[in-house]
Amino acid sequence: SQPGAPAPVAAPMRELEWGQINFLHTTDIHGWLGGHLQEPQYSADYGDYISFASHMRQKADEKGVDLLVIDTGDRIEGNGLYDASDPKGKYTYDIFREQSIDALCTGNHELYLEASVDREHNTTVPNFKKSYIASNLDYIEPETGNQIPQAQRYLKLKTKNQGFNVVALGFLFNFDRNANNSVVQPVEETMKEEWFQNAIREKPDLFLVIGHVGLRMKEYETIFKVIRDQNWYTPIAFLGGHAHVRDARKFDDNAFAIASGRYFETIGWMSIDGIKKKSQNQASIEAAVTFRRKYIDNNLFGLYYHTGLNETTFPTDHGRNVSNMITEGRKALKLDNSFGCAPKDLWMSRAPYPADNSIFSWLETQVLPDSIVNEERKNVSRLAIVNTGAIRFDIFQGAFTRDSTFLISPFVSKFNYIADVPYAVASKVLELLNSGGQVFGAGSLDTKHLTIPEQVAPSPFLYTSTAEKGPVSPMSIFVEDDAQQKPLGGKGDGGEPELIGGYTTHDDLGDDGDDAVHSPIKFYAVPNCIQSKIAFPPPEEGQDKAKDPETVDLVFIDYVQPWIIKALQFSGGDFGTDDVKVYSNNTLTDVIASWVKEHWKNDC
Numbered sequence: 001s002q003p004g005a006p007a008p009v010a011a012p013m014r015e016l017e018w019g020q021i022n023f024l025h026t027t028d029i030h031g032w033l034g035g036h037l038q039e040p041q042y043s044a045d046y047g048d049y050i051s052f053a054s055h056m057r058q059k060a061d062e063k064g065v066d067l068l069v070i071d072t073g074d075r076i077e078g079n080g081l082y083d084a085s086d087p088k089g090k091y092t093y094d095i096f097r098e099q100s101i102d103a104l105c106t107g108n109h110e111l112y113l114e115a116s117v118d119r120e121h122n123t124t125v126p127n128f129k130k131s132y133i134a135s136n137l138d139y140i141e142p143e144t145g146n147q148i149p150q151a152q153r154y155l156k157l158k159t160k161n162q163g164f165n166v167v168a169l170g171f172l173f174n175f176d177r178n179a180n181n182s183v184v185q186p187v188e189e190t191m192k193e194e195w196f197q198n199a200i201r202e203k204p205d206l207f208l209v210i211g212h213v214g215l216r217m218k219e220y221e222t223i224f225k226v227i228r229d230q231n232w233y234t235p236i237a238f239l240g241g242h243a244h245v246r247d248a249r250k251f252d253d254n255a256f257a258i259a260s261g262r263y264f265e266t267i268g269w270m271s272i273d274g275i276k277k278k279s280q281n282q283a284s285i286e287a288a289v290t291f292r293r294k295y296i297d298n299n300l301f302g303l304y305y306h307t308g309l310n311e312t313t314f315p316t317d318h319g320r321n322v323s324n325m326i327t328e329g330r331k332a333l334k335l336d337n338s339f340g341c342a343p344k345d346l347w348m349s350r351a352p353y354p355a356d357n358s359i360f361s362w363l364e365t366q367v368l369p370d371s372i373v374n375e376e377r378k379n380v381s382r383l384a385i386v387n388t389g390a391i392r393f394d395i396f397q398g399a400f401t402r403d404s405t406f407l408i409s410p411f412v413s414k415f416n417y418i419a420d421v422p423y424a425v426a427s428k429v430l431e432l433l434n435s436g437g438q439v440f441g442a443g444s445l446d447t448k449h450l451t452i453p454e455q456v457a458p459s460p461f462l463y464t465s466t467a468e469k470g471p472v473s474p475m476s477i478f479v480e481d482d483a484q485q486k487p488l489g490g491k492g493d494g495g496e497p498e499l500i501g502g503y504t505t506h507d508d509l510g511d512d513g514d515d516a517v518h519s520p521i522k523f524y525a526v527p528n529c530i531q532s533k534i535a536f537p538p539p540e541e542g543q544d545k546a547k548d549p550e551t552v553d554l555v556f557i558d559y560v561q562p563w564i565i566k567a568l569q570f571s572g573g574d575f576g577t578d579d580v581k582v583y584s585n586n587t588l589t590d591v592i593a594s595w596v597k598e599h600w601k602n603d604c
C-alpha cells in the first residue's frame with residue numbers, strides 16, 4: 001500500500017471457494033491504482049494486487065486448477081494519478097501494464113475523448129496484444145480514416161492446468177457518446193456478424209463473456225440468449241462492470257455473471273466447478289456446473305488472509321516495484337498537496353438529499369452560488385444546473401488535496417448557457433430532467449445517463465430493503481439496512497470487535513458474497529440533476545416573497561446540453577444549439593478546487 005495509507009483493521013472473513021476455473025476480476029478502476037488513502041478497507045494498491053495475483057496463480061498451480069485475471073474497462077478518469085498529468089495517464093498506463101491480464105476490454109470512459117481513444121489504441125492495446133478483446137469496437141485511424149477493429153474480436157485460449165478450451169468475447173454496452181475516432185457497434189448488430197456466428201459455434205468447454213456492461217442491462221441478456229440458443233448446456237461466465245456495484249446474476253443453471261464494484265475497492269472472485277471437457281466437435285453436453293463468487297475488499301488484511309501470508313511473505317519484488325512506481329507518480333504530480341481542510345464528511349449517496357452532509361446540497365447551496373459567475377453577466381439572475389453523475393466520490397473530513405479534486409469530479413466539461421430564457425420556461429427544466437420519462441425517450445437521451453452509475457441499471461436487490469418492503473420509487477432510499485458506519489476497530493458491548501461499516505451485498509446468490517463481514521451502510525437515491533438559483537432579486541420591502549425574474553440565464557455543465565435543449569423545447573422555449581454560448585471555461589473540478597482554497601483555508 002502507499003505511504004500514509006491507513007492500515008486495514010481485522011474483520012471476520014469468509015473463505016474463497018476454488019473451482020476448476022477461477023477468476024480475479026477488476027472493473028471501473030478509474031485510475032485508483034494507488035488504492036484509497038482515506039479508507040482502510042480499500043487501501044491496498046496495484047502493486048499489492050500484482051503480489052496477490054502472483055500468489056493466487058501459484059496456489060492454482062498447486063491445486064492443479066486455473067486462474068484467469070480479467071479487467072472490464074473504465075481504467076481511466078477519476079483519480080489524480082491519471083487525470084493530473086499532462087498528457088493524462090502519463091503514469092497509469094505503465095503501472096497498469098505490469099499486471100499479467102488474461103482478458104480485458106474497453107469501457108465508455110476510454111472513449112469520451114479522442115485523445116483517450118488514441119492512447120488506448122496506441123498504448124493499452126499493444127501492451128496487451130494477446131488478451132485485449134474488442135468485439136464491438138472499432139478505431140478510426142487518423143492517418144487514413146480507415147475503420148479498423150480496436151483489437152481482436154474474440155479470443156480462443158486453452159487453460160494452463162485443466163486444459164479447458166475457452167472462447168472469450170469482450171463487449172461494451174451500446175454507448176453512443178464516444179469520440180469520433182471510435183465506433184461502437186450496437187451489441188445486437190455485432191451478433192449478426194459472421195465472425196460472431198462462427199465464434200459461438202466453436203464448441204468450447206466454456207464461453208467467457210467479459211464486458212463493460214452492467215449485469216442488469218439488456219445487452220448481457222441478449223448476448224446470453226444468442227449464445228445459449230446455439231449451445232444448450234455449455235457453461236457461460238460473464239464478467240461485467242459499468243454500474244459501480246458488487247452484483248451477481250444467474251441467467252440459467254449454467255450461466256452466471258459477476259460485477260466487481262468500482263474504484264479498486266473490490267477484487268472480484270468467481271469460481272466454476274463441474275465443467276466437462278468436450279471431445280473435438282462435440283456439441284454441448286448436459287452439465288451441472290457450480291458458480292461461486294466473492295467480493296474481496298481490497299486491503300492487505302484480506303489479501304494476507306486469502307493467501308495465508310503475512311507482511312513479510314506477501315509482497316513480491318515485482319509488487320513492491322509497482323508500489324514504488326505509484327509512489328513516484330503521486331509525488332511527481334504533487335497529489336498530496338493540500339488545498340484546505342474539509343470540516344466534515346460530505347456524501348454522494350450515504351446521506352439523503354437534500355441534507356447538511358450531502359455533497360449535492362453543498363454544491364447547490366454553497367459552491368455553485370459562489371462560483372458560477374460570468375463578469376459580463378454577473379447581475380443577470382441565473383439557474384445553474386449540474387448532473388449528479390458529474391460527481392464521482394465523497395469528501396472525507398480532513399485534508400482536501402489536489403488528488404481529491406479529481407476523485408470528486410475528473411471531467412473536462414465546461415459551463416455553457418442560454419441567455420435570457422423566460423423564467424416560466426427555464427423553471428420547468430429541472431423537474432423534467434429529474435422526472436425523465438417520455439419527453440426524452442429510452443435512447444441516448446434517457447435521463448438515467450445524467451445520474452450516478454449505481455442508479456443507471458440497478459439490481460432488484462438495491463430497491464428492496466432487507467425487511468422485504470418491496471420496490472420503492474427511485475427517489476427513495478435504495479438500500480434500507482439500518483446501521484450507520486461504525487468507527488473502525490472499536491469493541492462491541494460483548495467484547496467482540498465491532499464490525500466495520502461496508503458493503504453488505506445482496507445478489508442472485510444470496511447475501512454471503514462479501515469476503516469481509518460488515519455492518520451495513522445506508523445508501524440513498526439521488527436526483528438526476530441539481531440546480532442553484534443565483535442572483536435572484538431579493539423580496540421588495542415589506543414583502544415576504546421575492547418576485548420571480550422575467551428572464552434568466554440558464555447555465556449548465558456542457559454534458560447535459562442535449563437534455564437541456566429538449567427540456568426547453570418541451571417547456572415551450574424555442575431554443576436550439578445555436579443559442580448556446582460559453583459561460584465559463586472552468587471545469588467543475590476547477591470550480592470546486594477554487595472554492596475549497598477560498599473557504600476551507602485551515603490546515604488539518
Ligand SMILES: Nc1ccn([C@@H]2O[C@H](COP(=O)(O)O)[C@@H](O)[C@H]2O)c(=O)n1
Nearest residue numbers: 108242389390411413449450451453559
Ligand atoms: N463528461 C461526463 C462524462 C460522464 N458523466 C457521468 O458519468 C456517467 C458514466 O459514468 P460511468 O463511470 O458509469 O461510465 C454518465 O452517466 C454521467 O452521469 C458526466 O457527468 N460527464
